[in-house]
Amino acid sequence: MKKIIFCGILLSTACFGIFESVFAIGMITEPIVIKDILRGGEISKTVTMFNPESKTAIFTIGTNGDIDGWVEFFEKENLNSAVTKINVPAVTYYDVIAVIKVPAGTPNGEYNGEIFVKQSPTDQPKEGESSVSVSQMVSREVKITVTDKEVVKLDTSVIPEKYDIASGDPLRIKFVYENQGNIVLQPSYQLKITKDEKTIFNAIFPYPDDEEAVKPGETKTMPDIEWQTIGQEDGRYTVEISTMINSKILETNNFYFNIGATQVLGIDDNKEGVMSSISKIGGGNTTIGWFILGGILLVIATILKFIFLRKKNIIEE
Secondary structure (H helix, E strand, O other), X not given: OOOEEEEEEEEEEHHHOEEEEEEEEEEEOOOEEEEEEEOOOEEEEEEEEEEOOOOOEEEEEEEEEOOOOOEEEEEOOEEEEEEOEEEXXXXXXXXXXXXXXXXXXXXXXXXXXXXXXXXXOOOOOOXXXXXXXXXXEEEEEEEEEEEOOOOOOEEEEEEEOOOEEOOOOOEEEEEEEEEOOOOOEOOEEEEEEEEOOEEEXXXXXXXXXXXXXXXXXXXXXXXXXXXOOOOOOOEXXXXXXXXXXXXXXXXXEEEEEXXXXXXXXXXXXXXXXXXXXXXXXXXXXXXXXXXXXXXXXXXXXXXHHHHHHHHHHHHHO
């Protein structure tokens, strides 16, 4: 669980007529650790603040330490204009995007600093009262390791819209890319579909020209792709999707789907349909599906055994 640090100050001295003010500020404090970023590279991180007050608060955000001057902050609704002050609504968690840019001439090494958020009291003292101007601040540690070695690392999630498709309906697949390396990536993919160990479709698709590359540290959801099933036989198909960078395969994802399967309570009338349903239970993995199904049956058997023994004891009594 991520920790939140709160900073609160209470000033109250009635006998001296000092203005009373209560205010607080909070921020997710999990350290930001960035490894192997290239000099001149850029990466985005989310900074979450919390305003526990019953009114809107104005927070000032900035940096200290080695990274001072490396970071710009943007509100999600406007990624074109950097900000240093943010209006945070009452009793609200509020996310700001921190864009970290390592200067081109930065030597290799580790750099330490912090992102801070501070707030000053905004209430004005009433006539005849004195005020004490006190600001508060919380910070989040940042550690950045700069290197000149390129790291290519990409995690791909392949998510079918459904595993059972009516004849003539398209197979729709969603791709989610998470760039865990330190350079921008434009992955292509190979889509291979087989039935009864025979290849039905096999093609390589380049990264779309109208999509921005996946930046280091970014998780990007791509537009859904479609494969038309018109003219294809009913039955079970295997999908193999290979993610590639410069024609080199980084990883491969597989799943099964059915065309034209008749279902009753989610289980198909044929053997292939049953296997597909079990695979669906396991999120596309048949082995995991069997384990989950076995666990469910074990729980049911335990409950039935408990009921049987309880009835038996009642009869004996």
